[in-house]
Amino acid sequence: MLKKSFLTGVIALAFSAGLAAAEPAKVLIPANPGGGWDGAGRETMAAFNKSGVFTDGVSFTNKGGAAGTIGLAEFVRTAEGDDNALLVTGVIMVGGVISNKTPVSLDNTTPLARMTNEYNAIAVPADSPIKTPQDFLAALKADPGALSVGGGSAGGVDHVLLALLAKQAGAPVDKINFVSFSGGEILASLGGGKIKAAISGASEFRDFAKSGRIRLIAVTGPTRVEGLDVPTLKESGIPIEIGNWRGFVGAPGMSEAGRKTWLDRFEKLHASDVWKEALKAHGWEDAYLAGDEFKAFIKAEESNWTTALKDVGILK
Amino acid sequence: MMDILQQLLAGFAIALQPINLFWALVGCLLGTAIGVLPGIGPALTIALLLPVTAQVAPESAFIMFAGILYGALYGGSTTSILLNMPGESGSVMTAIEGNRMARNGRGAAALATSAIGSFVAGTLGTLALTFLAPTIAELAFIFGPEDYFALMILSFTSVAVVMGTSRVRGFTALFFGLALGTIGIDTQTGQSRMTFGTLELLDGISFTVVLVSLFAVGETLYVASRQTRAAGVVYPLKGGAWMTREDWKRSWKPWLRGALIGFPIGSLPAGGTEIPTFLSYTVERRLSEKPEEFGNGAIEGVAGPEAANNAAAAGILVPLLTLGLPSTATAAVLLAAFQNYGLQPGPLLFATNPGLLWGLIASLFVGNVILLILNLPLVGMWVRLLLIPRPYIYGGIVIFALVGVWGLSTSWMDLLLMCGIGLIGYVARVYDFPIAPALIGLILGPQAEIQLRRALAVSQGDWSVLVGTPIAATLLAIAVLVIFLPFLVARFRGAMQESKA
Numbered sequence: 001m002l003k004k005s006f007l008t009g010v011i012a013l014a015f016s017a018g019l020a021a022a023e024p025a026k027v028l029i030p031a032n033p034g035g036g037w038d039g040a041g042r043e044t045m046a047a048f049n050k051s052g053v054f055t056d057g058v059s060f061t062n063k064g065g066a067a068g069t070i071g072l073a074e075f076v077r078t079a080e081g082d083d084n085a086l087l088v089t090g091v092i093m094v095g096g097v098i099s100n101k102t103p104v105s106l107d108n109t110t111p112l113a114r115m116t117n118e119y120n121a122i123a124v125p126a127d128s129p130i131k132t133p134q135d136f137l138a139a140l141k142a143d144p145g146a147l148s149v150g151g152g153s154a155g156g157v158d159h160v161l162l163a164l165l166a167k168q169a170g171a172p173v174d175k176i177n178f179v180s181f182s183g184g185e186i187l188a189s190l191g192g193g194k195i196k197a198a199i200s201g202a203s204e205f206r207d208f209a210k211s212g213r214i215r216l217i218a219v220t221g222p223t224r225v226e227g228l229d230v231p232t233l234k235e236s237g238i239p240i241e242i243g244n245w246r247g248f249v250g251a252p253g254m255s256e257a258g259r260k261t262w263l264d265r266f267e268k269l270h271a272s273d274v275w276k277e278a279l280k281a282h283g284w285e286d287a288y289l290a291g292d293e294f295k296a297f298i299k300a301e302e303s304n305w306t307t308a309l310k311d312v313g314i315l316k
Numbered sequence: 317m318m319d320i321l322q323q324l325l326a327g328f329a330i331a332l333q334p335i336n337l338f339w340a341l342v343g344c345l346l347g348t349a350i351g352v353l354p355g356i357g358p359a360l361t362i363a364l365l366l367p368v369t370a371q372v373a374p375e376s377a378f379i380m381f382a383g384i385l386y387g388a389l390y391g392g393s394t395t396s397i398l399l400n401m402p403g404e405s406g407s408v409m410t411a412i413e414g415n416r417m418a419r420n421g422r423g424a425a426a427l428a429t430s431a432i433g434s435f436v437a438g439t440l441g442t443l444a445l446t447f448l449a450p451t452i453a454e455l456a457f458i459f460g461p462e463d464y465f466a467l468m469i470l471s472f473t474s475v476a477v478v479m480g481t482s483r484v485r486g487f488t489a490l491f492f493g494l495a496l497g498t499i500g501i502d503t504q505t506g507q508s509r510m511t512f513g514t515l516e517l518l519d520g521i522s523f524t525v526v527l528v529s530l531f532a533v534g535e536t537l538y539v540a541s542r543q544t545r546a547a548g549v550v551y552p553l554k555g556g557a558w559m560t561r562e563d564w565k566r567s568w569k570p571w572l573r574g575a576l577i578g579f580p581i582g583s584l585p586a587g588g589t590e591i592p593t594f595l596s597y598t599v600e601r602r603l604s605e606k607p608e609e610f611g612n613g614a615i616e617g618v619a620g621p622e623a624a625n626n627a628a629a630a631g632i633l634v635p636l637l638t639l640g641l642p643s644t645a646t647a648a649v650l651l652a653a654f655q656n657y658g659l660q661p662g663p664l665l666f667a668t669n670p671g672l673l674w675g676l677i678a679s680l681f682v683g684n685v686i687l688l689i690l691n692l693p694l695v696g697m698w699v700r701l702l703l704i705p706r707p708y709i710y711g712g713i714v715i716f717a718l719v720g721v722w723g724l725s726t727s728w729m730d731l732l733l734m735c736g737i738g739l740i741g742y743v744a745r746v747y748d749f750p751i752a753p754a755l756i757g758l759i760l761g762p763q764a765e766i767q768l769r770r771a772l773a774v775s776q777g778d779w780s781v782l783v784g785t786p787i788a789a790t791l792l793a794i795a796v797l798v799i800f801l802p803f804l805v806a807r808f809r810g811a812m813q814e815s816k817a
Contacts, residue, residue: 046652046656177776189461191456281658
């Protein structure tokens with residue numbers, strides 16, 4: 001018996017020491033294929049490979065829905081103590097955990113690094129009468145229910161932005177018509193005019209806007225997005241700024257050695273030229289923040305979002 | 317037109333280079349292998365292989381990925397037919413008639429019609445992709461939530477009605493699947509449903525677990541319970557290793573119809589490879605001249621769905637290549653591969669990288685030929701699996717199933733579910749409840765719910781939106797007909813006979 005448990009110990013030790021070094025990473029993407037998290041996860045891992053920082057291969061699992069909390073629950077459940085398991089995360093998941101009152105949260109995971117920030121954009125079908133942010137507010141005020149607006153999960157950044165806009169327009173927040181999508185289907189719905197407007201990451205809209213299928217009316221950052229001739233909400237006189245950061249967390253109970261290995265890798269990746277090119281190609285802002293600072297940031301976000309969701313009436 | 321042909325020829329010049337032929341062969345072999353295993357699909361395999369994009373030329377990498385995509389569908393049918401254990405969700409319908417055929421000693425014919433049907437439909441789908449892609453891609457913008465909802469309702473009713481020995485059994489199985497599908501966090505509001513406070517159920521019940529339990533475990537228990545001491549009975553092998561003249565005659569129309577159903581639905585953003593197989597099966601059962609053979613191994617029921625899923629696979633590439641819109645996990649991984657090379661799929665790609673795109677399209681034709689050449693001679697070998705005495709086969713299947721489910725999530729809950737649902741599968745088998753409607757309920761139920769709620773959100777709660785578009789109204793009308801037509805026909809016939817008498 002003693003001998004057996006000793007042997008198990010040795011095997012476990014060998015595993016924990018060896019895993020982070022030579023095994024492929026297992027990345028859980030908490031959204032369906034084609035959305036923002038999917039791109040962020042796959043692009044970051046591709047940059048790891050291309051820059052030579054981490055070349056042992058990656059397997060991805062997509063588990064979408066409910067602001068990424070379904071993926072989070074799966075991750076916390078299945079990845080415990082696995083030094084090669086990563087979860088793509090972001091502000092939407094922070095909001096989702098709060099508004100869904102999920103029994104698991106990012107506190108159950110090991111924060112590694114915030115990598116990108118992306119400002120949202122508001123888009124309408126190409127033939128929409130809504131041309132400016134002011135038109136959008138006017139439509140919202142006239143009949144908030146008639147303006148169906150697609151976005152990510154209920155209680156996420158997109159939903160909060162719509163609620164903030166409604167507040168700004170003086171429309172009742174509980175009458176807004178927010179339609180939740182996951183993945184690339186929102187583009188087809190907007191392009192086909194099935195919904196009146198959509199809120200999503202600027203990078204997800206970019207190609208469809210360029211091909212003239214949809215029209216961008218505003219971006220939500222402090223400055224315009226490079227390469228996009230679209231005004232910010234601020235320059236249109238609407239004092240709203242809201243961003244969508246994304247990053248990576250490790251498994252619950254990740255070993256200290258595993259955490260160090262990954263923090264080191266993210267640092268190297270961040271310094272590489274490959275990463276700078278990737279940021280540029282996707283219109284992401286560099287938002288690198290690692291380790292304990294990232295952990296503290298998540299804590300702060302959690303309390304900010306609880307306030308914001310209560311303010312706009314999503315969280316009762 | 318001439319332009320397309322010229323570019324396609326240039327594409328063939330790329331696809332037929334020895335090195336690219338080699339990659340196509342590697343992809344086809346890999347794809348066939350993973351198609352056999354439940355739980356491992358093309359998306360996962362291609363994702364695992366993404367790092368090769370750093371070493372291999374883009375043409376070669378995409379040619380290999382295309383081989384995997386198509387190969388998985390060829391492979392998925394083999395275990396469906398021989399072992400009644402579908403390797404992919406797109407192969408569920410193949411198991412129904414295919415496995416019956418195998419038990420009647422016609423496994424070789426079933427495998428052959430599925431391989432040739434896959435080839436025919438895959439080639440037709442690729443042709444449609446070559447010439448019609450930009451037009452078909454527009455469907456993505458025409459289909460709204462109410463249309464998707466109607467399409468799913470049609471799938472539900474048609475499968476529940478045609479499957480099994482009675483309508484009550486069909487609908488019972490369907491509702492069992494729909495009920496399983498409601499477990500977990502609701503994606504529209506984030507509320508947890510039917511989880512009974514367990515964290516393990518928050519992310520729902522995995523489709524693979526249910527697939528493996530109902531088919532493999534249920535079937536094994538059934539066989540074990542019917543096994544006499546004088547074991548070692550093997551299924552007879554008769555009718556030769558090839559399709560008879562009649563088989564050909566009964567297969568070619570289902571192949572074409574399957575391709576016709578599969579390609580457009582596959583090209584929809586929420587289409588997938590499953591719905592076309594359900595619809596194709598229903599259509600073949602309705603149109604068959606020998607409907608009594610359905611349920612006992614009708615070759616049309618293998619030929620149609622197998623063609624449909626391969627044509628749908630070609631359809632999936634349509635929105636990806638023409639719009640840069642990924643509709644399935646596999647398409648999303650392919651999109652990532654494009655981006656690894658700094659390429660953005662979309663209309664511009666046809667202008668900026670014609671060599672790559674046409675090479676890829678040409679390689680789809682080449683891959684189909686390779687898969688046919690690979691699979692047809694193997695038919696004779698595969699069917700010999702059936703010569704293994706049943707206790708060993710089923711012992712192997714259970715181990716295979718356990719390892720697959722455990723490897724997927726390393727979750728005890730999944731193993732428990734597998735045992736529980738496996739028992740239900742056994743009971744269903746004993747009392748003749750069909751399994752497919754349950755799986756369809758589980759796959760499409762949550763999607764149908766999402767689409768219904770989206771449609772109602774957009775219409776602000778006005779239910780008339782569900783018949784508000786011609787597509788939705790037509791599909792729902794067909795769904796209603798599917799349920800009531802048999803009654804009406806029976807009553808009409810009854811009245812005719814009465815009046816005669």
